[in-house]
Amino acid sequence: MYKKVVEFIREQFKTDEFIPLHAPVFTGNEKEYLLETIDSTFVSSVGKYVDKFEELIRDYTGAKYAIATTNGTSALHMALMLAGVKQGDLVLTQPLSFIATCNAISYIGAEPLFIDVDKETLSLSADALNEFLKEAVEVKDGQAIHKNTGRRIAACIPMHTFGHPARIDELVDLCQQYNINLIEDAAESLGTTYKNQQTGTFGLLGTYSFNGNKTITCGGGGMIVTNDEHLGKLAKHLTTQAKVPHRWDFVHDHIGYNYRLPNLNAALACAQIEQLDAFIANKRELAENYHNFFAKQDIQFVSEPNDSKSNYWLNAILLKNREERDEFLTYSNENGVMTRPVWELMNRLPMFTKAITTDISNAEWIADRLVNIPSSVRVK
Numbered sequence: 553m554y555k556k557v558v559e560f561i562r563e564q565f566k567t568d569e570f571i572p573l574h575a576p577v578f579t580g581n582e583k584e585y586l587l588e589t590i591d592s593t594f595v596s597s598v599g600k601y602v603d604k605f606e607e608l609i610r611d612y613t614g615a616k617y618a619i620a621t622t623n624g625t626s627a628l629h630m631a632l633m634l635a636g637v638k639q640g641d642l643v644l645t646q647p648l649s650f651i652a653t654c655n656a657i658s659y660i661g662a663e664p665l666f667i668d669v670d671k672e673t674l675s676l677s678a679d680a681l682n683e684f685l686k687e688a689v690e691v692k693d694g695q696a697i698h699k700n701t702g703r704r705i706a707a708c709i710p711m712h713t714f715g716h717p718a719r720i721d722e723l724v725d726l727c728q729q730y731n732i733n734l735i736e737d738a739a740e741s742l743g744t745t746y747k748n749q750q751t752g753t754f755g756l757l758g759t760y761s762f763n764g765n766k767t768i769t770c771g772g773g774g775m776i777v778t779n780d781e782h783l784g785k786l787a788k789h790l791t792t793q794a795k796v797p798h799r800w801d802f803v804h805d806h807i808g809y810n811y812r813l814p815n816l817n818a819a820l821a822c823a824q825i826e827q828l829d830a831f832i833a834n835k836r837e838l839a840e841n842y843h844n845f846f847a848k849q850d851i852q853f854v855s856e857p858n859d860s861k862s863n864y865w866l867n868a869i870l871l872k873n874r875e876e877r878d879e880f881l882t883y884s885n886e887n888g889v890m891t892r893p894v895w896e897l898m899n900r901l902p903m904f905t906k907a908i909t910t911d912i913s914n915a916e917w918i919a920d921r922l923v924n925i926p927s928s929v930r931v932k
């Protein structure tokens with residue numbers, strides 16, 4: 553059975569060579585924009601491509617404000633600061649995520665509190681969140697307080713896993729009832745819509761990543777989006793060292809951050825975003841091929857949830873148990889097809905074993921069974 557799967561993946565990528573999980577594709581104006589940027593000498597944090605990229609993200613997502621950053625992790629760190637998260641606060645998030653989400657929470661001196669994911673979406677579960685809020689949280693003086701510890705719950709960060717959206721409208725409603733600011737970690741889901749709205753634009757703030765393995769990449773880069781004018785302007789200010797704009801004076805009015813995206817990276821990003829819709833169409837075609845194939849193999853393929861159109865960033869299958877998962881991982885990787893299990897659950901990492909963890913049986917179930925399979929855009 554595993555042999556058949558590996559052969560099918562090889563057919564999709566039409567190669568006998570090593571097949572990576574996700575490789576970037578540069579088939580557009582990348583070289584032209586990069587050379588132009590070098591010739592202009594504006595390779596660093598000022599330049600037309602930074603402004604252009606922010607504008608393109610605003611147009612694409614419909615967000616009113618978009619602020620480019622050095623990477624997705626710095627975008628998350630900044631978003632948490634903008635949402636008013638302080639040292640000692642709790643931040644609700646899912647244990648099934650890439651480390652960046654919890655790292656950003658930790659940079660503030662806040663702590664993650666783990667809520668389960670849905671089996672269907674692989675993302676933060678509205679049911680689990682609802683249950684947790686009802687049982688464990690009260691609103692006092694307008695703030696959400698965790699009853700057991702008396703600590704403030706300052707924010708909630710759902711993550712749209714592998715590009716599949718959470719039931720984000722329900723999460724937004726729940727958080728609003730408890731005065732909890734919602735930040736979407738949409739690092740993996742640029743271009744994914746839920747009920748025809750772009751992921752990243754539902755919460756108070758949303759963040760994207762343009763790391764080398766994401767749907768589009770600029771080497772390293774990130775973006776914060778928001779519809780809140782004050783937060784949008786503050787984000788730009790704080791990510792540019794909090795420098796007060798002036799032609800020659802160097803005055804700063806706050807502890808700032810050097811989180812600006814260099815123009816060189818932004819040039820690459822502009823060329824990539826021109827191809828985003830084509831990339832997503834290409835990825836969705838691959839996902840459909842996988843879907844049809846796995847249906848015949850009695851292997852569960854992870855498909856987009858109801859009411860959504862996923863970018864299918866990383867395709868995934870769910871095997872019967874951990875043993876099968878490991879057998880498949882071994883077979884595929886030994887045969888030149890890169891596959892990998894989901895990230896070790898965050899609550900199992902040494903930095904977070906003491907963090908508060910609710911019932912996360914769905915995340916544990918998924919972690920035992922899930923394998924990501926090659927998902928790059930296929931160049932014809």
Ligand SMILES: *Cc1c(COP(=O)(O)O)cnc(C)c1O
Nearest residue numbers: 623624625650652653739761763
């Ligand atoms: C990629 C990713 C990020 C951001 O990563 P950077 O490498 O810092 O751009 C954040 N969260 C998740 C879930 C990611 O997959």
